Amino acid sequence: MSAHSSNSSTARRSHAPLDVCVKGMPGSIGTLPIEDIAKQGWNVLREDLPLPLAIIREDALRHNSDWMRRFLQERGSIFAPHGKTTMSPQLFDLQLADGAWGITLATCHQVQVARAFGIKRIVLANQLVGKQAVAFILQALREDAEFDFYCLVDDASQVRALAQAVQASGIDRPLQVLLEVGYAGGRTGCRDDASVQAVMEALKQASPYLALRGVEGFEGLIKPRPDQDIETQVAAFLQRMVATVQACESAGIFADGPVLLSAGGSSFYDLVTQHFSALNLSREHLVLTRSGCYLTHDAHLYKQAFARLQERSPDVRELGDGLMPALEVWAYVQSRPEPGKLIANLGKRDISPDHMPPVTAWFRPSADAGSPDVSRVAALPAGHIVTQLDDQHCHMTVPTDSPLQVGDMVCFGISHPCLTFDKWEAIMMVNRHYDIVGAVRTYF
Incomplete structure (x- = not known):
């Protein structure tokens, strides 16, 4: 994939070339610009690259990106995909080209990376705290009038500290914030109405240095209860967010511009669009979802979540093949x-250990130097199961008559892509024949 994009006029950092110090690269590579990867004529099945090797199937990636664009278009929502999943500016560019409103990030380091590659609109789905983080954001706002930045607040003292920092910085525009609603046992966010009221009062006093632009929450960590299904609990949380928006509107503390109502990780974005789109306000509001894992999807955790999404929102089947x-x-x-x-040569250093990865296919390499026959990539019989991951070893239970032998190639699916992307500096992009057609860099 291209290392550059026309989304921004800001000078962009260039990607470092690939060499032998990058995992997955052959020892004979020398120094290779990432833009020249496709010119090498490499093929995964021909063993042109050492294993283990992480790859992205380009056709599935582009399908997923287009699917989400069409889903949100149907639902009338906007999208700021969570960049922490991939931390790949090249993939950010693909998402923006497919209509993303902005990019969501989780830490100031991630914002620094996105800024270095010219991303103009960023939602920090977290509280902005710490001297260096605050200073970096305020300097970026001062230096780039086109930088459109949002962060979360859930504490009155945090609101006061940010207002003081903005005032001291002398920048000529406010810091845009979203009031975060949370729930017991979750991560950040106001737990009750009293906390919301305290933050609202602090925001009134923080004008003109802070601008409240909307309300945010993250439903992804809500746990199912024996007496109530998860969808009912998510719906109740979303209604709390709606009530918070209405309270802020009644208090007159929203800044000018559309009100943002943002939730939606990678499991319940259908419920978010359903509950938020019906909100009645006296002013324009935008429903902003933030899924990150949809782009590559996976073969376990989010595969199951998407199956549940299709059950509760059957209209998505009209969009054709799913993720x-x-x-x-x-x-x-x-x-x-x-x-x-059986022991395979990959481990926790190479693939997400959240759930044992499913084994999806195998291939026996040939001494033939020609184009490998991709039709020989085959599913394995039942009973091939990953039971343990060490740092560099994968333990598998296999049938005693398994066809696998030392030197065979095995394909592992992913469960939770976030913790696979962060294992690789560069990930190869392949076509249907497993030819290397590009590569993306990651910045964790």
Whole structure:
């Protein structure tokens, strides 16, 4: 994929070239600009690159990006995908080209990366705290009039501290904030009405240095209860957010411009668009969702979440094929030390350990130097199960008559893509034949 985009006029940092110090690169690579990856004629199945190797299937990636664009268009919502999933400016560019309103990030470091690559509109889905973080954001706002930045507040003392910092900085515009609503056992956010009222009062006093632009929440950590299904609990939380928006409007503390109402991780964005779109306000409001994992999807956690989404929102089936797993990690069979046990050469350093990765396919390399026959990539019989991940080893239970032998290539699906992306500085992009057609850099 291209390392540059026309989304911003700001001078952009260039991607460092690939060399032998980048995991997944062959020892003979020398120094290779990332833009020249496709020119090498490499193919994964021909063993042109060492394993383990993380790859992205380009057709599935572009399908997922387009699917989300069409879903949100149907729902009348806007989108700031969570960049922490990939931390790849090249993938940010793809999302922006497909109509994303901005990019969501979680830390000041991530904002620094996005700014270095010219991203103009950023939602920091977190509280802005700490001397260096505040100073960086205020300097960026001072130096770039086009930088459109938002952060969260959930504490009156935080509101006062930010207002003081903005006042002392002398910048000629306010810091835009979203009031965060939370829930017991969750992460950040106001837990009750009293906390909301305290923050609202502080925001009144913080004008003109802070501008309240909307209300935000994250429903993704709500846990199911024996007496109530998860969808009912999510709906109740979203209604609390709506009530908070209405309270802020009644108090007259929203700044000029459309009111943002933002929630929606990678599991419940259909419920978010459903509950928020019906909100009646006396002014324009925008429903902003922030899924990050949709882009590559996965073969377990979000695959299950998407199946539930289709059950409760059957209208999404009208959009055609749903989200597809795009991210894979390939590894070699390294050892078969016991009849029913296999060791592959990947581990926690290479793939998300949140859930044991599903085994999705295998391939036996050939001595033939020509184009590999992709039709020989086959599913494995039942019983091939990952049971344990060490730092660099994958333990598998296999049938005693498994066809796998040392040197075979095994494809592992992903569960929770966030914790696979962060294992790789560069991820190869492949076509349907596993030809390398590009690469993306990550910045964790």
